[in-house]
Amino acid sequence: SAVISQKPSRDICQRGTSLTIQCQVDSQVTMMFWYRQQPGQSLTLIATANQGSEATYESGFVIDKFPISRPNLTFSTLTVSNMSPEDSSIYLCSAQSGTGDTGELFFGEGSRLTVL
């Protein structure tokens, strides 16, 4: 199993500012992902964080808005840039353990952002 620590757990931000969320995994994992979850809604994949290279973004998400870093196998950051109230959401870091593509997904506790 993998334990994932995320910070900040919550923050209130002003419109136009940027915030970086950090994700630390307690073991080396093959895959790391960033999700967004609106209250009562499904998880939406933002991007796959690739170690040592640019992240792979899903449709509707771009690097300029959500730059992601993954300098090693246990750490990743997601920045929410130039925030607007529409960016208010819970952002979840997740990691996939195991050697196959169907390994179990573990989640961090989430970062609840409120943009005023």
Next chain:
Amino acid sequence: GQNIDQPTEMTATEGAIVQINCTYQTSGFNGLFWYQQHAGEAPTFLSYNVLDGLEEKGRFSSFLSRSKGYSYLLLKELQMKDSASYLCAAMDSNYQLIWGAGTKLIIKP
């Protein structure tokens, strides 16, 4: 398109049994996951099915029918702590997870 359907909300009584259904349509299929998410917390893994049939794990069981694009999560001997959202997710041919919106389960005494 790809989609997952599951009921929005269900109510059950403590000590009873409840079945949460999930139907899926994906491009290819590499398995069906169930996660539990308590309010304000991260989702936690419950089960993974890739073959047809029933997988039992304590009070929780998960069933899959690939031909019908259907799965269910069965919770027995319900406890108050089982009140949570239950997320169904199907993995497509690209190993991408397609998530349902979750079923909010309310347990009453």
